[in-house]
Amino acid sequence: MNKIFPDATAALAGLLHDGMTIMAGGFGLSGIPEKLIAEIKSSGVSGLTVISNNAGIDGAGLGLLLETRQIKKMISSYVGENKLFADLYLKGELELEFNPQGTLAERIRAGGAGIPAFFTKTGVGTLVAEGKETREFDGQTYILERGLAADLAIIHAWKADTEGNLVFRKTARNFNPVMATAGRVTVAEVEHLVPAGQIDPDQIHTPGIFVQRIVHYDHYEKRIEQRTVRKRG
Amino acid sequence: MPWTRDEMAQRAALELKDGFYVNLGIGIPTLVSNYIPSGIIVQLQSENGMLAMGPFPYDGDEDPDLINAGKQTITELPTTSYFDSAQSFGMVRGGHIDLSILGAMQVAENGDLANWMIPGRMVKGMGGAMDLVAGVKRVVVLMEHTAKDEPKLLRRCTLPLTGAGVVDMVITDLGVFQIDRRGSGMTLLELAPEVSLQEIRGKTEADYALGAGLA
Numbered sequence A: 001m002n003k004i005f006p007d008a009t010a011a012l013a014g015l016l017h018d019g020m021t022i023m024a025g026g027f028g029l030s031g032i033p034e035k036l037i038a039e040i041k042s043s044g045v046s047g048l049t050v051i052s053n054n055a056g057i058d059g060a061g062l063g064l065l066l067e068t069r070q071i072k073k074m075i076s077s078y079v080g081e082n083k084l085f086a087d088l089y090l091k092g093e094l095e096l097e098f099n100p101q102g103t104l105a106e107r108i109r110a111g112g113a114g115i116p117a118f119f120t121k122t123g124v125g126t127l128v129a130e131g132k133e134t135r136e137f138d139g140q141t142y143i144l145e146r147g148l149a150a151d152l153a154i155i156h157a158w159k160a161d162t163e164g165n166l167v168f169r170k171t172a173r174n175f176n177p178v179m180a181t182a183g184r185v186t187v188a189e190v191e192h193l194v195p196a197g198q199i200d201p202d203q204i205h206t207p208g209i210f211v212q213r214i215v216h217y218d219h220y221e222k223r224i225e226q227r228t229v230r231k232r233g
Numbered sequence B: 001m002p003w004t005r006d007e008m009a010q011r012a013a014l015e016l017k018d019g020f021y022v023n024l025g026i027g028i029p030t031l032v033s034n035y036i037p038s039g040i041i042v043q044l045q046s047e048n049g050m051l052a053m054g055p056f057p058y059d060g061d062e063d064p065d066l067i068n069a070g071k072q073t074i075t076e077l078p079t080t081s082y083f084d085s086a087q088s089f090g091m092v093r094g095g096h097i098d099l100s101i102l103g104a105m106q107v108a109e110n111g112d113l114a115n116w117m118i119p120g121r122m123v124k125g126m127g128g129a130m131d132l133v134a135g136v137k138r139v140v141v142l143m144e145h146t147a148k149d150e151p152k153l154l155r156r157c158t159l160p161l162t163g164a165g166v167v168d169m170v171i172t173d174l175g176v177f178q179i180d181r182r183g184s185g186m187t188l189l190e191l192a193p194e195v196s197l198q199e200i201r202g203k204t205e206a207d208y209a210l211g212a213g214l215a
Helices: A008-012 A035-044 A061-068 A085-088 A100-111 A175-183 B005-013 B028-035 B084-093 B128-137 B196-200
Strands: A022-025 A047-049 A071-076 A095-098 A117-121 A133-137 A138-144 A150-161 A183-193 A211-215 B021-024 B043-046 B050-053 B076-082 B098-104 B107-108 B136-143 B169-171 B173-180 B185-193
Touching: A008 A035, A008 A183, A008 A211, A022 A035, A022 A175, A035 A061, A035 A150, A035 A183, A047 B196, A061 A085, A100 A117, A100 A175, A100 B084, A100 B128, A150 A175, A175 A183, A175 B084, B005 B028, B005 B136, B005 B169, B021 B028, B028 B098, B028 B136, B043 B084, B084 B128, B098 B128, B185 B196
Parallel strands: A022 A047, A022 A150, A047 A071, A071 A095, A150 A183, A183 A211, B021 B043, B021 B098, B098 B136, B136 B169
Antiparallel strands: A117 A138, A133 A138, B043 B050, B050 B076, B169 B173, B173 B185
């Protein structure tokens, strides 16, 4: 079966519908699926629930889908970098569910591993625990959190082979590997594409079973949010 | 004279022990990495998926694939490893991180911490803070003693909590407090130079005992 698609339009063809749930990898603007986000914008699909640690910034990343009002609801841990997000939220045009970052990651991991729910200490005694079942284990209180899956996961990897085996680069890895496991369909955009057999099997981060479609682009914008440097000595 | 932000960070750095894995929050806690005592080696964790964070890159060497949890460009070290977000928070929640140093809006004498939300204002989110305070072995708060002259060390937090009974130590510009999470309350351990017991009492709502040497 061929997993390689010629461009983002082809890679997402037949997968998008209004009201769907999409997971998008990335932390800040690092490791975001920028080509696939741009294609979702052009497709005009709307009423989306988007699961992503952050919501991009004004004019980049998921910020693009906020400008076009395609997102109905965000499930995130931190959205502080985005003025448009605040405006839409305060006007009631955008729903928001905050999850602690580790709870979000673990919900996605569980969702991808067929685990419907798990107990965690994170959020006990806070607003996050409201309405959730609690239980004592070994004298400590835990809250029940549900696994999380999506109709579609869009992710960014550094390198893929034609089987869909993926390698990520540095901190651009972040949520991408877990989200790959939790999409009913997972589409990966990659910077390098090689024939199967060209990646050492011991070095593969995400096995190809989790990746249904791959699209390769040579050039990515890769914006930096906080450019911090030191002077050469 | 109250401690400066750098002096607060320097005091917090004394809580580091050789071999520690440490998570530093954004703001004053980030400065702690400038004052790691000589002879002590610690590994800094960045919750977006990195252990052993290096310093900022030289101008021109920035890599958009290499950032810390504050989205700042950083560098790697010979001891660096990368991992995904689920494994990163497995480290945090599984109790593998020795020390978390983070900022706060309010801390209560029972160890409650509030640092993520002011009702009625736009809320940015808790990020990884709730996971860190729930899972890391020891939690040290580094904050200004007051905000617009209002005490931040309280009997009970008035803002929504980040964690209940999670703080072990508070370092402010005026002094150092220890909190017993099991309920025996807060103790003032140290004063900044030329800060009097009377001054710190006047700027603190929380009840506290006086540590050895201060009583």
